[in-house]
């Protein structure tokens with residue numbers, strides 16, 4: 405079932421909706437230091453259910469449908485060695501009867517051996533994806549072209565899934581999630597005052613913004629950047645994906661003033677742990693039994709907790725934290741959690 409108008413091509417990979425749950429014990433823990441702590445809810449998109457779950461399952465329901473419509477029998481995608489997106493694409497391809505090729509770029513300077521062998525990369529292998537691991541510094545375009553030619557030479561028909569599934573086709577899923585969250589809030593008698601989430605390749609954020617534009621609601625969407633250092637590095641691309649998505653679903657334009665991003669939690673860069681991320685992962689695990697991840701949702705939650713501790717969120721607010729998944733990544737960073 406889709407909450408969006410029109411009949412966009414859709415390949416079902418999950419049973420929705422995912423749960424929307426309150427986090428009272430996390431709030432109690434934060435209240436000891438921040439008397440202004442708002443009500444906290446979590447949207448469990450870590451529970452999308454496909455091979456470890458996460459936000460990419462949502463996007464792939466639209467991307468796989470597009471690939472099938474175009475007559476493809478092979479998907480090609482790319483990401484970092486510990487990409488959740490690659491894992492989910494490998495799983496979605498398996499479920500849809502497609503072959504998957506994944507280009508894994510060694511772009512994170514993180515020396516732990518498990519980073520190179522465990523976590524998502526282990527699951528990619530089990531899921532049957534053909535993995536390509538270009539040398540450090542290889543030109544991404546050239547590598548894509550080589551893999552594309554290889555697939556074609558073997559008689560395959562390739563379909564390129566963009567990094568993170570972040571284009572208008574994939575982001576459509578998060579326009580739908582915006583509507584799903586607001587519908588669940590209404591059913592549960594909750595009035596949210598903001599949605600907070602981690603942003604990387606921007607598709608989740610773009611989709612949420614497009615869904616917000618479709619709904620006409622003023623509910624702010626607060627992203628926490630895990631990769632890009634500043635607004636200049638993010639806003640242009642974000643608006644482009646958001647507005648292509650808005651056009652696809654028949655929504656009004658997303659405006660620059662709708663973009664809210666906290667850049668204080670990137671740390672030393674994409675995929676590099678921060679102590680605030682470690683504390684956030686441990687606190688949420690130990691109060692709510694919910695596992696975040698070290699690259700995305702852990703830094704996203706670290707951002708939300710810091711905003712609460714700094715008094716940047718009022719006591720009468722109700723925050724929905726969108727958990728975008730990524731738990732398998734914890735195994736690649738085991739040394740951070742002694």
Ligand SMILES: Cc1ncc(COP(=O)(O)O)c(C=O)c1O
Pocket residue numbers: 458459487488489568570602603604605606607608609697700701728729730731
């Ligand atoms: C677990 C997790 N959370 C958040 C994100 C960020 O989503 P987006 O790339 O749509 O910004 C990703 C992307 O790879 C992810 O794997």
